Each structure stands twice: as C-alpha cells, then as structure tokens.
Amino acid sequence: MTSPDQSTLRRAIVTPDAAPPTGLSDGHGRPAGRRFSVYRNNVAVSLIDALRSGFPSVAKLIGEENFTNIARLYARDNPPDSPLLMHYGASFPAYLDGFEPLSHIGYLADVARLEQALRRAYHAADSTSISASALHDMSLDSLMNSKVILTPATILLHSNWPVHAIWAYTLDPGNSPKPQATPQNVLITRPEFDPTPAPLPPGGAEFIVALMRGETFGQAHTHAAATTATFDLTRTLGLLLSGGAISEINMKNDHEQTVFKV
Known part of the structure; x- marks a missing residue:
C-alpha cells in the first residue's frame, strides 16, 4: 500500500x-x-x-x-x-x-498586529541596553550627531485606530480608560524580558523610523518636528530608554567615533 x-x-x-x-x-x-x-x-x-x-x-x-x-x-x-x-x-x-x-x-486586525508584535518581541534575540546614565556626559550637540542601534525586541506599530487603548481596555477594563477616537502608534520594547507596549506621542513614530533608517538624532528630530510641531523629544527618548530599546549610541565627529554600550 x-x-x-x-x-x-x-x-x-x-x-x-x-x-x-x-x-x-x-x-x-x-x-x-x-x-x-x-x-x-x-x-x-x-x-x-x-x-x-x-x-x-x-x-x-x-x-x-x-x-x-x-x-x-x-x-x-x-x-x-x-x-x-x-x-x-x-x-x-x-x-x-x-x-x-x-x-x-475595523480595528480588529490592528489589535491582532499589536499582540503579534508582543510575541515577536518576546522571542527576539537577547541584547543588552544602555541606561539613561550613558547620556549624562554627552552634550546636546554630541547627542544630535549620534546614531543608535536599537535592540532586536524593539518594534514599531502604526495604526489609524486607538489600538493600544483598545487592547488595554479589552484585557483590563477595570484599570484602563475607555478608548478615545484617536489614532495611536505604539512602541513595543522588552525591558526585563517582559514585552511592553507604549503609545507614542505625536511625531514619536516618525522620529523612531528615522533612527531605524540610520539617521542621527538631529536628523530624526528635524524629520519629526517637520511632521509634528509639538514633537516632544524628551518624552520619546524617555520611552526608548525606559523600555531598554537602545543597545548602542555611536557618537561621531570629524576626529573620532565613540561607542556607548552597557
């Protein structure tokens, strides 16, 4: 047979x-x-x-x-x-x-994309992250001329829906506010090996996309500010650092290149 x-x-x-x-x-x-x-x-x-x-x-x-x-x-x-x-x-x-x-x-597929991104982040390769203290000795000019390498677990999700708010309210309505009709872009990071989604402020997604393309902080800031007049660099950078999303900062000038790691 x-x-x-x-x-x-x-x-x-x-x-x-x-x-x-x-x-x-x-x-x-x-x-x-x-x-x-x-x-x-x-x-x-x-x-x-x-x-x-x-x-x-x-x-x-x-x-x-x-x-x-x-x-x-x-x-x-x-x-x-x-x-x-x-x-x-x-x-x-x-x-x-x-x-x-x-x-x-209409938002169902984007909620699924958020949950899929959380799974991808969970199973992404391990990588060390820099701490906020690594930036303390850098001047603003040095920072603006630096490039970063993001960790493999860092994922950016674009949505025309309040996808993070819908996801959070669905899973925990008692501790999450009701979603408002506002589009949300979401940053997924993996601090302490636990994937965490965070809604980005206006312009934040454009800033991170530019960093992912290999642009400097200054170039990424210019791009984000051009699309969003109220872009908040401090808040966006804070989300990247608290989420352990940055593994290296490469500061380059005419004379030398310095790499900040853990």
Whole structure:
C-alpha cells in the first residue's frame, strides 16, 4: 500500500470533512479511519489553542465561540510551517483584514498586529541596553550627531485606530480608560524580558523610523518636528530608554567615533 505524499496528508489533517488519505493504516494493516479523525481533531484543537494564547484580546473582542470558528477556518487555510506553535499565527492579522464577516470591526486586525508584535518581541534575540546614565556626559550637540542601534525586541506599530487603548481596555477594563477616537502608534520594547507596549506621542513614530533608517538624532528630530510641531523629544527618548530599546549610541565627529554600550 502506497503512503500518501506530505502535501496530501497535510491538506487532509487541516480539512475537517476530508476523507483520510488512501494508504494510511492504524498499525494493524487496517485503514486509519477513526484514528485519523481523532488525530486531526487533536491537531485542530492545538492550533486553535495556540491562536487563542497568542491573541487573547482578539478572542475577547469577538467572543470565544466566534474566535474558535474563525481560528478553525484560519488553521484550515494556513497550516503551520514550523513545529514551534509559539510562532503560529504570524499571518493571522492579515487574515482578519480580509475576513468579510468581521469587516465592521475595523480595528480588529490592528489589535491582532499589536499582540503579534508582543510575541515577536518576546522571542527576539537577547541584547543588552544602555541606561539613561550613558547620556549624562554627552552634550546636546554630541547627542544630535549620534546614531543608535536599537535592540532586536524593539518594534514599531502604526495604526489609524486607538489600538493600544483598545487592547488595554479589552484585557483590563477595570484599570484602563475607555478608548478615545484617536489614532495611536505604539512602541513595543522588552525591558526585563517582559514585552511592553507604549503609545507614542505625536511625531514619536516618525522620529523612531528615522533612527531605524540610520539617521542621527538631529536628523530624526528635524524629520519629526517637520511632521509634528509639538514633537516632544524628551518624552520619546524617555520611552526608548525606559523600555531598554537602545543597545548602542555611536557618537561621531570629524576626529573620532565613540561607542556607548552597557
């Protein structure tokens, strides 16, 4: 009896109403039948549980039953490409974007992107961070001419929705204010190995994007101030430092380059 190829087996595992592939046996030469159905159900439950663990606020926003049904559909069309279920669901936010029955919840996919970013930050490579004291001996001119290297766990999320406020209020309504109709960009960092999202002040995202492009503090500040007249450099830099987002500051002038590390 010829065993099914991997693609056929994979499709059958994630398709609830598919017949067991021809060639599978139960170990005693009999067709797999019921045993395959039990295995398929266990796989489906594991994938749904992985999604529920990774996207808890999404599950709360739409309800457990709806989430289970959507997660089952997603798992059917998006089988895992890694044995590590902690990474499963990377495309789930984009899937929600195109899921017509939930199109009236415009912010849902961005909430999922925030939760996915938290997972990415948690599993990012370790890196040491500089402390605020590393800046104490730097003049403003030196700082403005410096470039930074951000830690691998530092992620920037852009949203047209109050995504951080929705996420926080959904998970902890008793200790979080009700979301206001204001777009939010969110900085995700990992201080003390615990991913933390923080809403950025106006212009903060533009400043950080410029730093990520390799611009100096001064160039990034000019760019942010050009887009937002009220840009607050102190507050934005404070969020980067308190979140342990900066691993190096490279101060360069005509004569030398100094690298500040921990």
